[in-house]
Amino acid sequence: MKADGTIVARKLCKSFGSHQVLREIDLTVSAGEISCIIGPSGSGKSTLLRCVNGLETVDRGVLRVNGEDFGYVEKDNAYHAVRPQRLTEQRARIGMVFQQFNLFPNMTAESNVMSGPVLVKKTDRRTARERAQELLAQVGLSGCGHKYPAQLSGGQQQRVAIARALAMDPSIMLFDEPTSALDPELVGEVLGVMRDLAHNGMTMLLVTHEMGFARDVADEVLFMDDGIAVERGDAREVLANPKEKRTQEFLERVL
Amino acid sequence: MSTTTTTSPTGSRPLPGLLPEHKKRITPKRPHDYLCWAAAIAVVAGLVYTTVTNENYQWPVVFSYFTTRSILDGLLLTLVLTVVSMGLGTLLGLLLAIMRMSHQPPISGLAGLYITFFRGTPVLVQLIFWFNIAALYPNVSLGIPFTDISTPVDVNALMTPLTAAIVGLTLNEAAYMAEIIRGGFASVSRGQYEAADSLGMSGFTRLRHVIIPQTMPAIIPATGNQVIGMLKGTSLVSVLGVAELLNSAQSIYARTYQTIPLLIVASLWYLIMTLALSVPQSMIERRFSRSTRRQAAVATATKESLL
Numbered sequence: 001m002k003a004d005g006t007i008v009a010r011k012l013c014k015s016f017g018s019h020q021v022l023r024e025i026d027l028t029v030s031a032g033e034i035s036c037i038i039g040p041s042g043s044g045k046s047t048l049l050r051c052v053n054g055l056e057t058v059d060r061g062v063l064r065v066n067g068e069d070f071g072y073v074e075k076d077n078a079y080h081a082v083r084p085q086r087l088t089e090q091r092a093r094i095g096m097v098f099q100q101f102n103l104f105p106n107m108t109a110e111s112n113v114m115s116g117p118v119l120v121k122k123t124d125r126r127t128a129r130e131r132a133q134e135l136l137a138q139v140g141l142s143g144c145g146h147k148y149p150a151q152l153s154g155g156q157q158q159r160v161a162i163a164r165a166l167a168m169d170p171s172i173m174l175f176d177e178p179t180s181a182l183d184p185e186l187v188g189e190v191l192g193v194m195r196d197l198a199h200n201g202m203t204m205l206l207v208t209h210e211m212g213f214a215r216d217v218a219d220e221v222l223f224m225d226d227g228i229a230v231e232r233g234d235a236r237e238v239l240a241n242p243k244e245k246r247t248q249e250f251l252e253r254v255l
Numbered sequence: 256m257s258t259t260t261t262t263s264p265t266g267s268r269p270l271p272g273l274l275p276e277h278k279k280r281i282t283p284k285r286p287h288d289y290l291c292w293a294a295a296i297a298v299v300a301g302l303v304y305t306t307v308t309n310e311n312y313q314w315p316v317v318f319s320y321f322t323t324r325s326i327l328d329g330l331l332l333t334l335v336l337t338v339v340s341m342g343l344g345t346l347l348g349l350l351l352a353i354m355r356m357s358h359q360p361p362i363s364g365l366a367g368l369y370i371t372f373f374r375g376t377p378v379l380v381q382l383i384f385w386f387n388i389a390a391l392y393p394n395v396s397l398g399i400p401f402t403d404i405s406t407p408v409d410v411n412a413l414m415t416p417l418t419a420a421i422v423g424l425t426l427n428e429a430a431y432m433a434e435i436i437r438g439g440f441a442s443v444s445r446g447q448y449e450a451a452d453s454l455g456m457s458g459f460t461r462l463r464h465v466i467i468p469q470t471m472p473a474i475i476p477a478t479g480n481q482v483i484g485m486l487k488g489t490s491l492v493s494v495l496g497v498a499e500l501l502n503s504a505q506s507i508y509a510r511t512y513q514t515i516p517l518l519i520v521a522s523l524w525y526l527i528m529t530l531a532l533s534v535p536q537s538m539i540e541r542r543f544s545r546s547t548r549r550q551a552a553v554a555t556a557t558k559e560s561l562l
Contacts, residue, residue: 092455102450
């Protein structure tokens with residue numbers, strides 16, 4: 001089972017009905033690289049991210065995740081959808097963090113973190129619990145394991161969500177606007193956890209409006225507008241000296 | 256003059272003790288407050304007076320029949336009918352709800368058709384219909400297709416009043432339960448499915464451990480209401496001659512002509528049972544009322560859920 005932590009997309013296309021959301025997107029994320037997708041709302045950033053773990057299906061183009069075609073196998077002149085079981089295997093190696101946290105409200109923080117290993121990987125409970133406690137400590141939440149999501153602040157919930165994704169030992173982490181639903185004073189704690197992850201060599205692809213974080217941590221930035229990859233390159237370079245006019249306009253508005 | 260003595264706002268009379276900031280605020284009772292009480296008391300008093308003085312109520316008869324053998328047997332059958340029809344109806348309702356949510360249009364359409372039909376026609380009519388189903392299908396043959404193994408079934412003998420009652424109540428209840436269960440599933444946000452998917456959960460694991468526990472706060476209180484409704488609804492099967500509570504009362508007053516006292520006996524028993532059910536019902540409702548006590552509800556909904 002390969003899991004080399006890479007993402008490669010070539011001429012990726014996706015439409016919702018007649019509305020084309022992704023127009024021939026190219027994207028390469030090497031192992032251990034941090035890549036940020038930025039752009040105005042409705043530009044297709046989240047859709048691109050969601051394609052990478054199969055929450056949306058791709059219409060056309062190449063999508064290789066962890067060194068293999070994702071969700072489909074190439075046979076003859078077409079891509080054939082894989083069986084659901086195979087798809088869940090591929091997904092289990094990709095961690096996803098959502099804007100709205102999406103913690104399971106019926107489980108404690110610890111059970112949330114344990115849910116993947118226990119229910120999917122069939123890890124025995126004791127091992128999973130020890131690992132969950134480690135991960136909760138890693139995101140600065142030791143002692144909060146017994147609490148339900150409703151008893152945690154937004155920032156704490158999002159950190160539990162990160163721990164839950166990490167519990168599956170993913171080779172890639174996807175973040176879909178992880179701090180957009182948080183009160184301003186809680187953003188820092190979540191970014192801190194993400195920063196630690198980045199330093200530990202995790203491959204990360206994130207959609208974000210945190211330009212400061214992108215500048216400090218990201219290796220590469222992809223600017224999207226209206227489903228098109230307008231500009232792609234070294235993070236500090238693109239943010240400091242954008243070449244494209246649309247990128248310049250966008251950055252002027254958000255910075 | 257002491258320092259704690261203040262004068263009233265009008266300045267007419269000094270009041271000892273209380274500073275203005277410590278004074279109670281009083282809303283005086285107005286005439287219509289008393290009027291409401293008077294009207295309500297008058298109505299209740301009138302009702303009590305007539306029930307006590309009107310001989311036609313025949314209270315002694317009510318008491319003498321209250322715990323008669325046949326009434327108690329009828330009561331038991333009412334409870335059995337409620338439990339059986341509710342149980343089977345819930346199971347079938349779950350199946351229908353799952354079909355209704357299917358992505359296959361023919362499957363969800365079929366369930367939709369069922370729900371529309373059974374909710375759109377009166378239960379009473381349905382019950383009589385099932386009792387007379389033999390007129391439509393006198394003989395049904397149960398067997399394995401493409402083999403010689405089959406058993407002919409005489410529908411007329413099979414469809415006893417009790418079978419017709421259970422079939423009718425179950426099929427009707429299933430349609431309502433299907434909608435309640437579907438509503439429960441609709442209350443779970445899309446993000447929960449996505450989070451489960453992103454962890455690589457299979458469809459069944461996702462349903463069993465993530466989705467179903469979250470549907471309970473919406474489903475359980477509504478189901479409690481259905482149980483109470485079903486308990487009263489069983490009285491309809493008296494028309495088929497099933498000896499449940501109402502029918503037992505009817506067969507006594509058919510002999511004795513003490514119609515009113517026996518209807519009172521039946522009503523009192525229905526009232527006792529619905530009250531008995533409404534206590535746990537309101538407790539459950541308070542537990543699961545999501546807006547006010549979300550955390551407690553979620554916590555209890557899931558004590559047994561996962562880990």
